[in-house]
Amino acid sequence: MKVAIGTKNPAKVHAIQELFIKDKVIIESVEVESGVSAQPFSDEETAEGAVNRAKAALHQTKAQLAFGLEGGVTETDGGLMLCNWGALVTEDEQVWLASGAKIALPFDLAEQLRRGLELGEVMGDYANDIDVSKKEGAIGILTGGRISRKKMFLHIAELLYGQYLFQHSQWKH
Numbered sequence: 001m002k003v004a005i006g007t008k009n010p011a012k013v014h015a016i017q018e019l020f021i022k023d024k025v026i027i028e029s030v031e032v033e034s035g036v037s038a039q040p041f042s043d044e045e046t047a048e049g050a051v052n053r054a055k056a057a058l059h060q061t062k063a064q065l066a067f068g069l070e071g072g073v074t075e076t077d078g079g080l081m082l083c084n085w086g087a088l089v090t091e092d093e094q095v096w097l098a099s100g101a102k103i104a105l106p107f108d109l110a111e112q113l114r115r116g117l118e119l120g121e122v123m124g125d126y127a128n129d130i131d132v133s134k135k136e137g138a139i140g141i142l143t144g145g146r147i148s149r150k151k152m153f154l155h156i157a158e159l160l161y162g163q164y165l166f167q168h169s170q171w172k173h
């Protein structure tokens with residue numbers, strides 16, 4: 001089976017590689033457009049970015065399955081929260097969606113985002129590492145290294161692939 005992922009970001013690609021670690025699967029990662037703003041600012045926009053990435057990756061690679069993973073922020077009653085969404089699309093155009101756990105951004109970081117800065121640059125300054133979104137991510141820094149960006153996206157990828165497998169097992173019975 002060939003599986004595609006619509007990004008070259010190692011935090012995302014490694015999550016999909018780990019998902020299929022025990023399977024004979026060819027994984028192809030391709031650069032695609034998210035079709036949403038560089039800094040998605042709601043659950044809806046972040047989920048839309050994930051779906052767009054998955055669909056674009058499927059078309060570019062002719063894989064059987066394609067994943068799109070997208071990070072963003074969303075306003076809630078508890079403050080501005082990190083949000084992460086994933087989409088899985090199949091060659092017969094079925095789409096599954098899943099999101100990750102959320103945590104609130106510290107107020108000063110949230111204010112910088114509300115002023116128009118991107119999370120990647122804000123966290124890059126904070127951690128003194130411009131590549132933070134390709135490594136542990138904001139979630140990794142803000143949880144003291146307990147939940148990395150890869151771990152967050154692996155959890156989302158498990159939710160997606162689990163739904164896909166469930167539906168396929170239903171068909172067989």
Ligand SMILES: O=P(O)(O)OP(=O)(O)OP(=O)(O)OC[C@H]1O[C@@H](n2cnc3c(O)ncnc32)[C@H](O)[C@@H]1O
Pocket residue numbers: 006007008009012034038039040049069070071072118119120121123132133134136137138139140149
């Ligand atoms: O290479 P791609 O796949 O585009 O990965 P990305 O990290 O640049 O792009 P996303 O669409 O996932 O994220 C949108 C923006 O939010 C930033 N971002 C999202 N989640 C983050 C995280 O956990 N840590 C750091 N930056 C994050 C990211 O740097 C972007 O500026």
